[in-house]
Amino acid sequence: MRRFREEKDGKEKGKGKGKAAKRRPVTRRRACRLCxxxxxxxxxxxxxxxxxxxxxxxxxxxxxxxxxCAYHQRTVGLAVKRARLLALLPFTSMQH
Amino acid sequence: MxxxxxxxxxxxxxSADQSRQFCERLTQIVERTGGVVFLNRELGRRRLAYRIGxxxxxxxxxxxYGSNGExxxxxxxxxxxxxxxxxxxxxxxxxxxxxxxxRAKVLEDEARLAHLFGTGSEVTFGMDESLPAAGGx
Ligand SMILES: [Zn+2]
Numbered sequence: 748m749r750r751f752r753e754e755k756d757g758k759e760k761g762k763g764k765g766k767a768a769k770r771r772p773v774t775r776r777r778a779c780r781l782c783x784x785x786x787x788x789x790x791x792x793x794x795x796x797x798x799x800x801x802x803x804x805x806x807x808x809x810x811x812x813x814x815x816c817a818y819h820q821r822t823v824g825l826a827v828k829r830a831r832l833l834a835l836l837p838f839t840s841m842q843h
Numbered sequence: 844m845x846x847x848x849x850x851x852x853x854x855x856x857x858s859a860d861q862s863r864q865f866c867e868r869l870t871q872i873v874e875r876t877g878g879v880v881f882l883n884r885e886l887g888r889r890r891l892a893y894r895i896g897x898x899x900x901x902x903x904x905x906x907x908y909g910s911n912g913e914x915x916x917x918x919x920x921x922x923x924x925x926x927x928x929x930x931x932x933x934x935x936x937x938x939x940x941x942x943x944x945x946r947a948k949v950l951e952d953e954a955r956l957a958h959l960f961g962t963g964s965e966v967t968f969g970m971d972e973s974l975p976a977a978g979g980x
Contacts, residue, residue, distance in 0.1 A: 791934075792850070792959050805892075832932055833850055834891035834901065 779816040781823075789822045791829035797836065801827060805837040844909045844939045846881075849918060852901040852930040855888050862902045865927075869906050869918060876917045878910030879942055881949050886960045895929045905956065907949075909939040 781787050787796060800808055800815070800823045807827050810820040830836040853865065862885045870880045886903035895901070908914060915933055922931045939945050 790959075791932075792956070794959070829932060829934065831892070833852055833903075833930055834893055834895055837892040 779814060779819050781819040782816055789819070789826050791826045791833070791835070793826075794830065794835055797823070797827055797830055801836065804840045806839075844879075844911055844942075846907070846909050846936040846939045846945065847915055847933055848905065848907045848936055849915075849922075849931060849933040850886075851904040851906070851922060851928055852891070852895070853904065854898060854927045854929060855900040855902055857902050857927075859885065859887075862904055865902075866904050866906065869904070869921075872918055872921055873906070873908045873910065873914040876910065876914040878908045878914030879939075880906065880908045881945055882907040882952055882956075884953065884956055886956070889960075898929060901929055903960070907936070907952065909942060909945065 781789060789796065791797070800813055802808055807824055810817070813820075813823075815823060827836060831838050849869075851865075851869075853862065857865070866883045866885050870883050873880050882905070884905045886905055888900055888902050890900045891898065906918075919931065919933060922928050
């Protein structure tokens with residue numbers, strides 16, 4: 748379920764600028780899941796679905812990783828933020 | 844007429860009966876201000892993803908209704924004043940062309956809501972902190 752490039756993120760920054768083109772992992776742009784399956788209706792109450800678009804720390808997964816199209820990423824963002832307001836999803840995992 | 848849905852997080856000490864009464868009261872407010880309630884449901888008690896005030900859990904209620912907007916204003920006024928209410932969120936879902944057509948779809952929506960929220964049992968989504976499992980405090 749987790750996206751494979753997620754862990755690497757922070758580490759790769761600022762290292763070997765010149766070789767950047769070579770080092771970038773070859774990943775195919777994946778199709779937007781929400782476009783592919785029109786039966787998936789994004790709703791702030793559908794936590795099972797929303798959880799697939801947030802990281803373990805409760806952050807919204809960037810669309811470069813999740814592969815969402817721009818339109819659906821905005822929908823995801825809105826739904827996650829609504830769910831957070833109702834304490835259905837956390838703002839961060841650092842609270843308490 | 845526009846269709847709205849309001850989700851309310853109330854304090855957790857209510858019994859199922861009390862939350863049902865609360866839902867009933869909200870329904871009356873909507874109807875008094877010329878709205879039509881399509882669905883009102885008590886979603887049970889669940890753990891909050893983060894603390895609100897001193898509460899770590901809350902009673903969730905859901906109301907789906909049609910109105911020209913007056914009902915929203917009055918409903919939110921009442922919710923704002925009610926100290927038992929921790930949070931509420933009103934979302935415009937769309938416009939209602941015919942009340943009958945909308946009513947016909949309600950059962951489907953109710954089933955979906957039940958699927959998403961379960962039936963009154965306690966579910967935890969989001970970060971499952973090592974919070975005390977017992978209610979109260
Ligand atoms: Zn899409």
